[in-house]
Amino acid sequence: MSDHLHRLPTGPVDLSAIETDVAPGFDGGKSEGKAALFELGDELSDLQERLFAEGRSGSPRRILLVLQGMDTSGKGGVLRHTVGLVDPQGVRITSFKAPTQEELSHDFLWRIRRALPDAGYIGVFDRSHYEDVLIARVRELAAPEEIERRYTAINDFERELVDEGTVVLKCMLHISAAEQKERLLARLDDPTKYWKYNPGDVDERGQWPQYRRAYEIALERTNTPHAPWFVIPSDKKWYRNLTVGRLLHDALVRLDPQWPDADFDVDLERKRLIDEAPLT
Amino acid sequence: MSDHLHRLPTGPVDLSAIETDVAPGFDGGKSEGKAALFELGDELSDLQERLFAEGRSGSPRRILLVLQGMDTSGKGGVLRHTVGLVDPQGVRITSFKAPTQEELSHDFLWRIRRALPDAGYIGVFDRSHYEDVLIARVRELAAPEEIERRYTAINDFERELVDEGTVVLKCMLHISAAEQKERLLARLDDPTKYWKYNPGDVDERGQWPQYRRAYEIALERTNTPHAPWFVIPSDKKWYRNLTVGRLLHDALVRLDPQWPDADFDVDLERKRLIDEAPLT
Numbered sequence: 001m002s003d004h005l006h007r008l009p010t011g012p013v014d015l016s017a018i019e020t021d022v023a024p025g026f027d028g029g030k031s032e033g034k035a036a037l038f039e040l041g042d043e044l045s046d047l048q049e050r051l052f053a054e055g056r057s058g059s060p061r062r063i064l065l066v067l068q069g070m071d072t073s074g075k076g077g078v079l080r081h082t083v084g085l086v087d088p089q090g091v092r093i094t095s096f097k098a099p100t101q102e103e104l105s106h107d108f109l110w111r112i113r114r115a116l117p118d119a120g121y122i123g124v125f126d127r128s129h130y131e132d133v134l135i136a137r138v139r140e141l142a143a144p145e146e147i148e149r150r151y152t153a154i155n156d157f158e159r160e161l162v163d164e165g166t167v168v169l170k171c172m173l174h175i176s177a178a179e180q181k182e183r184l185l186a187r188l189d190d191p192t193k194y195w196k197y198n199p200g201d202v203d204e205r206g207q208w209p210q211y212r213r214a215y216e217i218a219l220e221r222t223n224t225p226h227a228p229w230f231v232i233p234s235d236k237k238w239y240r241n242l243t244v245g246r247l248l249h250d251a252l253v254r255l256d257p258q259w260p261d262a263d264f265d266v267d268l269e270r271k272r273l274i275d276e277a278p279l280t
Numbered sequence: 281m282s283d284h285l286h287r288l289p290t291g292p293v294d295l296s297a298i299e300t301d302v303a304p305g306f307d308g309g310k311s312e313g314k315a316a317l318f319e320l321g322d323e324l325s326d327l328q329e330r331l332f333a334e335g336r337s338g339s340p341r342r343i344l345l346v347l348q349g350m351d352t353s354g355k356g357g358v359l360r361h362t363v364g365l366v367d368p369q370g371v372r373i374t375s376f377k378a379p380t381q382e383e384l385s386h387d388f389l390w391r392i393r394r395a396l397p398d399a400g401y402i403g404v405f406d407r408s409h410y411e412d413v414l415i416a417r418v419r420e421l422a423a424p425e426e427i428e429r430r431y432t433a434i435n436d437f438e439r440e441l442v443d444e445g446t447v448v449l450k451c452m453l454h455i456s457a458a459e460q461k462e463r464l465l466a467r468l469d470d471p472t473k474y475w476k477y478n479p480g481d482v483d484e485r486g487q488w489p490q491y492r493r494a495y496e497i498a499l500e501r502t503n504t505p506h507a508p509w510f511v512i513p514s515d516k517k518w519y520r521n522l523t524v525g526r527l528l529h530d531a532l533v534r535l536d537p538q539w540p541d542a543d544f545d546v547d548l549e550r551k552r553l554i555d556e557a558p559l560t
Contacts, residue, residue: 053475080367087360088368089406095369126369177559188550194542195333202552208559262474270468272482279457279488 006230006243008223013216020176021235026242033238040245041085047252048086048122050259055120057260060165063122063251065244068130069173070211071201072183074240075126078173081241082248083124092117095126108132108150109157116161122248129154130218137214138207151221158227167251168227171244172219173234177208286510286523288503293496300456301515306522313518320525321365327532328366328402330539335400337540340445343402343531345524348410349453350491351481352463354520355406358453361521362528363404372397375406388412388430389437396441402528409434410498417494418487431501438507447531448507451524452499453514457488 005025026033054061065083067075083091094115103111109129117123133150136142142150158168175183184201187193204211223229230247234240285305306313334341345363347355363371374395383391389409397403413430416422422430438448455463464481467473484491503509510527514520 053472056475076369079369084364084368088364088371088373089356089359089375091368093368181553181556184553185550188546188553191542192333192539194546195336195540197542197544197549199544199549199552202549202556206556206559259472260475262471262477264477264479266468266474269477269479269482270465272479273461273464273468276461276482276486279486 006232006247008219008229008231010223011220013219013223015174015212015216015219015231018174018231018233020174020179020233022233023236023239024233026239030236030238033236033242037081037085037238037242037245040242040249044245044249044252045086047249047255047257048090050257051122051252051255052087052090052120053259054257055118057263058119059257060119061167061255061257062117062119062165063167063169063248063255064117064161065122065124065248066128066130066168066170067124067126067173067244068128068134068171068215069234070175070180070208071204072180072187073173073175073234074237075173077237078171078241078244079124079126082245083122085245086122090120091122091124093124093126096128096131107153108136109153112157116166119165129157130222133218134211134214135204137217138210151218154222155224155227158222158224162226167255169247169251170222170227170229171247172215172229172231173240174231175234177205179235180205180208286512286527288499288509288511290503291500293499293503295454295492295496295499295511298454298511298513300454300459300513302513303516303519304513306519310516310518313516313522317361317365317518317522317525320522320529324525324529324532325366327529327535327537328370330537331402331532331535332367332370332400333539334537335398337543338399339537340399341447341535341537342397342399342445343447343449343528343535344397344441345402345404345528346408346410346448346450347404347406347453347524348408348414348451348495349514350455350460350488351484352460352467353453353455353514354517355453357517358451358521358524359404359406362525363402365525366402370400371402371404373404373406376408376411387433388416389433392437396446399445409437410502413498414491414494415484417497418490431498434502435504435507438502438504442506447535449527449531450502450507450509451527452495452509452511453520454511455514457485459515460485460488 051061051063067078069075079093083093099111112129115123115125133147133154137147161168184197187197219229219231232240232243331341331343347358349355359373363373379391392409395403395405413427413434417427441448464477467477499509499511512520512523
């Protein structure tokens, strides 16, 4: 289980004290890490299918994986390499962008609730309701009292999800400012990556300390026992992908989803098929 | 290119004359077929990412993969093994069930239009608007004139999609009645598959010839030059998965999606990053 390695302790958070370029709990380098993730695939797939089967039989249980992190921290990479290991039929991915006019006319959780996965699914949020206390705080997109209110609203919302049978797995992909700079420069050096580059990202980067502080406050105030935060060293992409995979795996193992019993008479059905009239 | 092997010729369709347990165009058995699909993965992923990148830069192009076939023909298997090869961020899967009351209050294409993929995406329909001329015909869920109208409505709709820049790739997964029987019995022999078994499937199976006829009519009447049908021998699961993968690959190669140009000044952006003020 990877939980204890990355589970954020309660209390004040100092992100600068959490290393980004390390691989705790894993003996080996990049190629071993990639192989370990690939090997995890079969078991992840099996557990996901059980969860899906359970959901089809009336169980309300589901998983919500929340991915947060600075630009270039690798939310997309986790989706491709880790979430991509399981059957896409059982996954619902939502990438949250700047809210639309309609979304802004509602409470900040309105669009979030609409994107929740159905029972039996693994829902993945690429950015999430946390943006409403991150960029919203740094860019002053809402009044301070409203930002303040949101931390409690988020905790209440997540409590409600957990009570309904949702595992809320919150991962912060933690990179250093130097690593972000390298990744942005790499996008400029590769014409197949231009489309991922947005000059606005550099403006946001200029506010790095403000974003870090906003993350620290958000992590501290929403690091609840029912929906704790995991901070994942993410300078090493392979370690980031593997670690989210392991956390997802552990969450599924703890859920221990069960193949549903037959809600029909198995022997009778077998007999119907074997004794069927010619198909004419 | 796999197209010519499976592309349905225009004119009357006789499904009983199309073999289900064959693997045309492939030299090798199951293990070679699985390896070939796996090898296709990287290229499929690359092409899909290009399509996605193009879509982010204003191109309207997209792919709609329509999967049809009798129960147990393997629509789910194609989703897991073939569609599962590409980045789940770029895929939108919709599984169509019996229409809801709200859906029934609209034209049959209403729910279909709402499920169309965004530009740059690969949309996959697990069942589709074709159910409205298949089960709807066999079970007389609509008046004969309405069923009649729908063939033309489907052709017009698909014409419109193609004109907007959508590749409409229609695959019928073709199995024999004997193969279906084996697969249904296999579900009864394996408690981890009970959840996939529905006694109603055996009732539908009793109408096999009527379904086959409904398929033949639908295939014949909607096998248009802009959105032709592919009939894929599907008794061999590995061949089915590989063939859909190859058809998807060929469609992407023909589209030839391009990495977008930078819509910013690359040198200036590099300079901004290199010369940035300290992040304090």
